[in-house]
Amino acid sequence: MAQRIKIEKPKVSENLPPFNFHDIFDQEEPYLHQCLISNCTIDRVTIDKLDLTQVVFQSVNFSDVSFRNIELTDVVFDHCDLSNCDLMGASVHRVEFIDSKLLGVNLTEAHIGNVLYKNCNLNLSSFGYGNFKQVRFEESSLKNADFYECRFNKIKFEQCNLDEVNFSRTPLKGTDISTSTFQSLIVALEDLPGCVVSPQQAIGFATLLGLKIKE
Template identity: 50%
Template sequence: MNDLSRKQKILQPIIPNELMPMNFEDRDDTYVSMALISDCSIIGEEIERLKFEQVVFQNVTFIDVSFRYVELIDVIFERCDLSNSNFGDASIHRVEFKESKLVGLNLSDATLRNVSFSHCNANLCSFGYGDLKQVKFDTCSLRHADFYEAKFHLVDFKESDLYEVNFTGAALKGIDFSSCTLNQLILSPESLDGCIVTSEQAIGFAKLLLGLIIKE
């Protein structure tokens, strides 16, 4: 294992062995902790500055939900549907998104630290102007996702579909795309400085950025 791989180890959420089952509607205030929220829908909620700490969401569907400035600490989303939810300006620390549908989820201007996305459908997800450090996308679909002007530090993309992802203004130095499917990325030439790709992917970038016609 090289030094970069060691540094990219994601800290997992710290979750107690026993959590109290609860309904979201029964919360006392804007702070929810040590709770299991499962097999339900959260509908039409628009709340700013919610805080979830040591919370597990299982099989939860979020419908017409806006949680701007939400703070997530030691949280797991498992088999959830957060499509088109608004988590703009969120602060997200030690959080896992597992086998979840995140289509159109707004995470613009969010701060992500030690966050993993595993086997998720994150098509059209927005990370614009986000600050991502120690973040991993493992076997995810990120088609048409937006990372405009995002900051990356130790971000790992593994075996993910990056069709028409927007990386404009994002510095990709040290990002390893070699296991991913890349097609028609939206970016500027300087964004590619120092990123890691296969020889086949490099040919694709040459066609995209230089307008070359490569005879194969």
């Protein structure tokens, strides 16, 4: 039986005060705490080591944004567009991405723990060399996403599109893909042991071993 991946929810308060993101440039340090940012566009912004704690983004469009080494703790992205954002080296803890678009987002070398991606577009996203612990992808599309040489611990892809996802040099022991769909994956046979798959998926992987399935 597949294990249930428990994800700690973001610890955010209700009735957060609104904040204009561009006011952050009036502060000595790029730090935001306990605020709501909604219905706006954040574009052409580059900030290194931005620190966000207990922040909710609602219907925010990020365009031409680079937040390398960003620290996200207890943050919610609800109906946001983070396509092509550069978040390389991010630290992401107790964060939810809900009904959001992350097409081509750069999260290489990120540390991602207790994170939920639900009903998101993650096609062409880059997670290479990342460290994942207690992460769940639900009803999301990850076509051509890159998980090259990642470390997985308690990861589940639930009813996701994983077509052409790259899992090269990423051991999948304990990773649950049994309810997800794909035509093909980029994965080495030595990284498959312990991966949780459906009977139909198991037959597909058996063909990679050169086995002939007798009907």
